[in-house]
Amino acid sequence: MTVIDTPTTVPSRPFGAPRVLAGISPDRALTWTEHRAVHGVPALRPRAWLTDAMRAVNLLGRGGAAFPVAVKLEAMPFGGPMTVLVNGSEGEPASYKDRALMTVAPHLVIDGALVVARALGATAVTVAVHDSRAHASLAAALDERPDADAITVVHTRSGFVAGEIRAVVNGLNTGQARPGGRRDLPHDHGLAGRPTFASNVETFAQVAVLARLGAAGYAAAGTRDEPGTSLVTLVGDVIQAGVLEVANGTRLDALLPGRPGALVLVGGFHGTWVRSTAGLTVDRAALRASGSPLGAGVIARPHADTCVLAEVAVVSQWLADQSAGQCGPCFFGLPALADDVRAFAAGRGSEAQVVRRAGQVRGRGACAHPDGAVQFMSSAIVALADDIAVHRAHGTCGRPPSTIFPLPRSES
CATH class of the missing domain: 3.40.50.11540 (NADH-ubiquinone oxidoreductase 51kDa subunit)
Structure with missing residues (x-):
């Protein structure tokens, strides 16, 4: 990281x-x-x-x-x-x-x-x-x-x-x-x-x-349903990382050329991992309907031949550490889920347990943080199913950890 x-x-x-x-x-x-x-x-x-x-x-x-x-x-x-x-x-x-x-x-x-x-x-x-x-x-x-x-x-x-x-x-x-x-x-x-x-x-x-x-x-820019433009932050394996202003309706594929079918995080640390951006556009209603809301406007693509599961585990722990400590689903549930993600990275873990724990957290927090963190972790487990199987069979995938996401120094 x-x-x-x-x-x-x-x-x-x-x-x-x-x-x-x-x-x-x-x-x-x-x-x-x-x-x-x-x-x-x-x-x-x-x-x-x-x-x-x-x-x-x-x-x-x-x-x-x-x-x-x-x-x-x-x-x-x-x-x-x-x-x-x-x-x-x-x-x-x-x-x-x-x-x-x-x-x-x-x-x-x-x-x-x-x-x-x-x-x-x-x-x-x-x-x-x-x-x-x-x-x-x-x-x-x-x-x-x-x-x-x-x-x-x-x-x-x-x-x-x-x-x-x-x-x-x-x-x-x-x-x-x-x-x-x-x-x-x-x-x-x-x-x-x-x-x-x-x-x-x-x-x-x-x-x-x-x-x-x-x-x-x-309304001269954008689409009929969502006119105007939006700022997005591109992270990782992109032409140039940074902040872009794009017309609403722009295809995500146009922002991430090459590597069709590569793993992409849409929405940031409260976002959704997807295996394909085909058909996805910078359109908030359409992205929400697809199950991958734009959220904070982060679009991240890890580099090829890196272990994304390892980085997901680190970010999951950071998200758990961000709890305000004022409600049980966040204070207890997110650390437990982060432990589950780390177990997958170590070649263990239970998908059924993640589903159960996610259900105990989702929709029950005092703010949006528990729901967003659950979305990040649970969507990663689905999108990284093949990687999890490799880790389970061999204890590791043998690839270097992905390191595309910054974390504040004081929070590491």
């Missing part, structure tokens, strides 16, 4: 006509002057206009849940004190898309936050980010702008579960970055107890683009 810190430079590039990555430089942030030359000033829109536009383009959140953004906006009250929270706590170790945006295009993220704040009449915007380089980039961008006095950038703690939106809210409110119950939603009780519109960094950047282009202009 490769153990690295957040890279100094994140390769970021468009795959086709750029939107959120328009005009970027790969090694520094766009200045306020450069940003305005590309995107103009924020297109501040009334709440009704913004809600209608979000519905017209079926704008889905760019975090793991892909929740309709218009529904989230409509859930906010009319009048009274409220706030906007930009969640830049990208806890998925294999995903760099939000950190890339904050680092090379911070003004677009700020634009989106200002658009939402103006539509709601919110007087305060908080940007929560744990990555030091992204934090510095946002802080510098705010210093350049005359319109960002209401925005505060807060340096938060890192961690997979700590980046979940309810954990971020609790961390900012109480110092304890743990998610509340599944019904404890920010639009009801968010920062300082106020109704809070909260979403991840890429979602706000997409809102800024939508406000500027309008629904028709936004």
Whole structure:
């Protein structure tokens, strides 16, 4: 397992006509002057206009849940004190898309936050980010702008579960970055107890683009069912690892040329292992229907002739270690499942036991982490059935361990 810190430079590039990555430089942030030359000033829109536009383009959140953004906006009250929270706590170790945006295009993220704040009449915007380089980039961008006095950038703690939106809210409110119950939603009780519109960094950047282009202009890219573009992080055996902006509807095969039938992880550490990407596209509804949601936007392909099972075992243990320790299915169930995965790598293990334990965890956690971790582990066991058989017969497959996934140094 490769153990690295957040890279100094994140390769970021468009795959086709750029939107959120328009005009970027790969090694520094766009200045306020450069940003305005590309995107103009924020297109501040009334709440009704913004809600209608979000519905017209079926704008889905760019975090793991892909929740309709218009529904989230409509859930906010009319009048009274409220706030906007930009969640830049990208806890998925294999995903760099939000950190890339904050680092090379911070003004677009700020634009989106200002658009939402103006539509709601919110007087305060908080940007929560744990990555030091992204934090510095946002802080510098705010210093350049005359319109960002209401925005505060807060340096938060890192961690997979700590980046979940309810954990971020609790961390900012109480110092304890743990998610509340599944019904404890920010639009009801968010920062300082106020109704809070909260979403991840890429979602706000997409809102800024939508406000500027309008629904028709936004829909000029992508598909009828999901217009627009998405950021994805390519990892492993790819032409160039890094963050790409792709039109929705792009075939995954086009992003992963060669090696048809190779093992691929779609969605990151809460994602799904598949043996073929044939017919799969960057389309959230279609991927969810296929059983492999896009999640955090990570698409990873291990290198040929490596032991993927060994790396799955390491990541499974890391996922178990990320438990917030507040519910039994996560605290007890994930370590047990990680033990099962390690047993397979050692030439032992029981598929029936994994199925039983996964059923005891799935759908019973206080947050989405147990479900996502179970999906990662259980789909790996299915996709790696042939590899498991080889390990069971010989104790090992004889190949070097796969090492494509980064894990934070402090968590290793």
